[in-house]
Amino acid sequence: MENLKKEGKQTGLAVVLVGDDSASKVYVSNKEKACEQLGIYSEKYTLPENTTEEELLSLIHKLNDDKKIDGILVQLPLPNHLDDKVIIDNIRPDKDVDAFHPVNVGKIMIGDFDFVPCTPAGIMELIKESGVPVEGKECVVIGRSNIVGKPMSMLLLHQNGTVTICHSRTKNLSDVTKKADILVAAVGIPKFVTADMVKPGAVVIDVGMDRDEDGKLCGDVDFSSVEPVAGAITPVPGGVGPMTIAMLMRNTVTASKNHKQII
Ligand code: L34
Numbered sequence: 001m002e003n004l005k006k007e008g009k010q011t012g013l014a015v016v017l018v019g020d021d022s023a024s025k026v027y028v029s030n031k032e033k034a035c036e037q038l039g040i041y042s043e044k045y046t047l048p049e050n051t052t053e054e055e056l057l058s059l060i061h062k063l064n065d066d067k068k069i070d071g072i073l074v075q076l077p078l079p080n081h082l083d084d085k086v087i088i089d090n091i092r093p094d095k096d097v098d099a100f101h102p103v104n105v106g107k108i109m110i111g112d113f114d115f116v117p118c119t120p121a122g123i124m125e126l127i128k129e130s131g132v133p134v135e136g137k138e139c140v141v142i143g144r145s146n147i148v149g150k151p152m153s154m155l156l157l158h159q160n161g162t163v164t165i166c167h168s169r170t171k172n173l174s175d176v177t178k179k180a181d182i183l184v185a186a187v188g189i190p191k192f193v194t195a196d197m198v199k200p201g202a203v204v205i206d207v208g209m210d211r212d213e214d215g216k217l218c219g220d221v222d223f224s225s226v227e228p229v230a231g232a233i234t235p236v237p238g239g240v241g242p243m244t245i246a247m248l249m250r251n252t253v254t255a256s257k258n259h260k261q262i263i
Pocket of ligand 1: 023026027030073074075076077098118119209217236237238239240241242244245
């Protein structure tokens with residue numbers, strides 16, 4: 001960052017939030033704060049729930065052409081009347097700091113990429129920094145979303161993990177999860193993973209941002225029952241969420257460095 005600044009290049013991120021989702025508001029404001037802390041210039045666009053596709057696309061096209069902006073992030077989920085795919089397809093791939101554009105998704109599959117989706121990238125960073133080896137390990141990902149499950153599986157595969165993806169139609173789920181040395185839970189169901197689904201000593205990563213019966217923030221893993229069984233476990237909050245934001249910052253700096261050469 002400091003080097004980029006010295007060279008006279010300010011790094012810029014635009015974050016677009018459509019509608020009134022209260023969780024999204026918190027995540028977006030955490031992203032704004034991270035930009036502030038790092039000295040990244042940021043612009044936040046808060047658009048009303050009834051924004052049309054045409055209006056949102058016109059903002060994206062403006063940001064695509066804006067030289068101050070290196071990264072564009074449209075916070076998901078979008079309101080139902082807007083099609084994620086159409087919106088993401090219109091973000092310039094070299095500004096797509098989420099790595100959701102088909103060009104970036106394809107690059108991840110091949111293993112030659114600039115941007116890594118923030119949540120899976122944050123998880124890989126946690127695994128690496130904790131000294132957990134992936135090579136040859138049984139890695140089980142519960143969830144097959146484009147945002148987490150699929151790219152997560154690819155990143156683990158690139159590190160030579162033996163990867164299994166489970167989902168709502170998986171039969172005998174706990175038989176599969178019990179084999180995992182590294183278990184990633186990204187289902188979106190509060191406290192879904194219980195102690196009987198976890199192999200003793202396994203590394204358990206909780207991607208969930210759920211609410212329990214009392215409306216309290218919790219993850220996809222039943223932390224209190226799984227924690228004694230697991231070899232290592234990430235908490236919610238304070239686990240994968242902050243790492244997601246850190247990786248967004250990293251992708252934004254990558255975009256900025258690349259733009260120094262292009263623009
Ligand atoms: N486009 N949409 C786009 N990019 C993303 O990378 C995301 N994601 C997910 C939802 N939609 C997105 C996020 O930003 C999830 N996510 C995210 C980001 C930050 C946090 C959680 C999810 C976060 O800061 N979590 C805090 C607690 C927040 C709270 O108090 O509610 C934590 O400590 O886990």
